[in-house]
Amino acid sequence: MPHSQSILIVGAGILGLSHAYAAAKRGFKVQVFERTGTPLGASVRNFGQALVTGQPPGEMLDLARASRSIWAEWSRHASFDLKRNGSYLFARTEAEEHLLETFCQGRAREYDYRVELLRGVELNTLYGGQFSHHRAALHGLDDQQVYSREAIPALVKYLQRELGVEFHFSTLVRDVEPGLVYTTSGRFRGAQVIVCAGHDYLTLLAEPLASLNPQTCRLQMLRVRPKIELNLKHALLTGLSCVHYGAFADLPQAAAVQAEILRDSPHLDQHGIHLLVSPTPYGDLIIGDSHDYSRDPSPFNGERVDNWLLQLCEETLACEVQVVERWQGVYGARGAKPFTCLEVEPGLSAALMQTGVGMSVGPALAEAHIARLLTL
Template sequence: MKYDIAIVGAGIIGLSHAYAAAKRGLKVLVCERTDQPLGASIRNFGFGVVTGQREGEMLNLANQSRNIWSEWINHADIDAKRNGSLLIARNQVEAAVLESFVENKVKQHGYECELLSKQDIGALYGGQFSRYSTILHGKNDQVIFSREALPQLIRYLSSLPNVTMKFGTLVKDLDVDQGRLITTIGDFSAAHIFVCSGHDYQTLLADEIQQLNPMICRLQMLRVRPVKELSLQHALFTGLSCTHYDAFRDLPETAILRLAMEKNHPEFVKYGIHLLITPTPSGDLIIGDSHAYSQFPRPFSSENIDNILLKLAEETLGLELKTIERWTGKYGSKGSEPYSIIKAGSCVTAVLMRTGLGMSIGPALGENIVANVCE
C-alpha cells in the first residue's frame, strides 16, 4: 500500500509530524516498534517550557508549539495545566539572575513573564512559598502529563480516516530512493518518509547519524507524593535551572551562580543536577533530574543522586515527600544545535532532537518540516 507520508516512531516528534501531515489531508502511516511510546517522550516532566528558551528561533518554536498543544488538548481531551511556571530564587545569587533576565531580556525579546510581588508570593498556595523574596512567573509555560497525553493523542490520530498506526512494528531498513520501508510485518511505500526514532542511532541511517557524533543523556527521576496536600498547578523550578536553560546562560549573573554552585554544591555540578517539579493529574509530583552523557548509557541508578534530588525538592517545597516511583530517562543530546535534520536519498528526512525539549518545540518542528516538504 502506498502512503503520502510514512513516519518511523510514535514519540512526540513522530506524532507531531503525523498531525501536521494528517491535517493537510495526506494519507499517513506511523510505525512504532513497541506497543506504545516507551522512550524519552513518556519519561519526561511533561514540561512545555517557553520561558527558558533561547531568544529567536527556539523561543518562536516554543510559542508556536504551545498553540499546537492547544489544538491537541481540544481534539484529544488532554489534561493540561496552563498556569505557567514558578522559577524560585532560593538565595540572592539566584535572585540576581532572575532580576537580570527581566531587566535585559524579557521586554526586548518578548518573553511572557514577570517577577511576582511580595504580596503575590504570599498568596501562592496558602503562603507555602512566602519565605522566598524572588519568584519569576513564566506565563506561557505548561505541564502535560506525557504518559497519559501521548496515548490520548494517538487515539485521536488513529480515529482519523487518513491515518494508519502500526504498533509492535519495527522498521528494519529503508530504501531511501524508492521510499520503501522494510518492516517486521512487511513492506510499505510512501512518497516521503520521516525518521523520528529518538536516540536509536544504529537501526536506520546509522552512517549518516554517526557523522553527528551523537550522544545520549541519561537522567534519574522520581514520582513523589507530598505528605501534606499541595495541589500544585504550576511547573516549579529554581535558580539552579538557570545554568541549564539557554535563556539565562549568557547572563553575567549566571556565570557567578555557576561558580557558587561549584564552590558550595560540587555534587550538583558533578551529577548535572537542577531541580524541576511538575504536577500530575492525580496530585503526585514528578521531580528530577540528573544528567550523565555517553554513547552507551549504563542501566544502573545511584541512590545518592535520588537522595540529593529528594532532599532538594523537600527543602524547596517545605514539605516531606514520599517516593512512589523511580525511573531513568534517556534522550539524544550534546549537539551543536538543539535539533538536527538529515536528508537521505530523495524522499527520506530524519529529525533528531539533540536536547530534552521535545515536548516544548516538537509540535512546531513537525508542522514546519512537513510544510517545507509537502507544500
C-alpha cells in the same frame, strides 16, 4: 506530492506524532511505525513541561511559542489535561534573584517573554505561603504542562480517529530507503519516509547519523507524594535551572549562580542536577532531573543522585515527600544544534532532538519540517 501517497513515519514519540499531525492535517495518508505496543520512550518518561520561558531568543523561542498553540489545539481535540497557567522558577539565593531581576528588566522586555517576578506579599501569599522561604519567583505565564503518560496515548487515538493516521505498533522497522520501509510486518511504500527514532542511532541510518557524533543523556526521575495537602497546579523549577536553560545561561549574572553552585554544591554540577517538579492529575509529583552523558546510557542509577533530588525537592516545597516510583529517562543529546532535520536522500529524512526540550518545540519543529519536505 500527490495526497494519495503515504507519508511513512518511524517512531511514535512526540516528534513522530507531531510529524504525523502536520502531514495528516494537510490531507496526506500517514502511517506510523513503532516497535513497542505503545510509546514507551522519552516522550512518556518526561516531565511533560512545554516551556517557553526557558528557551533562548531566536529559533528555539519561536518554535516554543508556535508549539504552545499546537498543544492547545491538541488538548481540545484529544481531550487530555493541559495546564496553561505557567510555571514558577524560585530564586533561593541573592545571586539567583539578581539573575531573574536582570532577565526581567532586559531580555524579557526585549524579546517579549511573558513573565512576572513575584516578591514580598505576592510571593508570601502564593499557595498560602508555602513558598515564602524563597527570595523571589519568576512566573512564566506561557509555560504549559501535560501528564505525558496520558497525553501521548490520547494524541495517538485522536490522530487515528479524526485524521485517519494508521499506526503499526509492535512493529520493528528493519531498514529504510527513499520511499520504502522494511518492517517485521512487511514492506511499505510511500512518497516520503521520515525517521523519528529518538536516541536509537544504530538501527536505521547509522552512517549519516554517525556524522553528527550523537550522544545520549540519561536522567534519574522519581514520582513522589507530598506528605501535606499541597494541591500543586504549576510546574516548578529553581534558580539551578538558570545555568541549564538558554534564556538565562548566557547572561553575565549567570556566572555568579554557577560559581555559587561550584562553591556550595559541586556534586550538583558534577551530575548536572537541577530540580524540575511536575504535578500529575492525581496529586503526585514527577521530579528530577540529572544529566549523565555517554554514547550508551548506563542501566545503573546512583542512589546518591536520587537522594540529592529528594533533598532539593523537600527544600523547595518545604515539606516531606514519599517516593512512589523511580525510573530513567533517556534522550538524544549534545549535538551541534538542539535538533537536526537531516535530508538523507530525496524521499528519506530524519528528525532528531539533541536536547531535552522535545515537548517544548517538537510540534512546531515538525510543522516546519513537513512544510519544507513538501516543497522539495
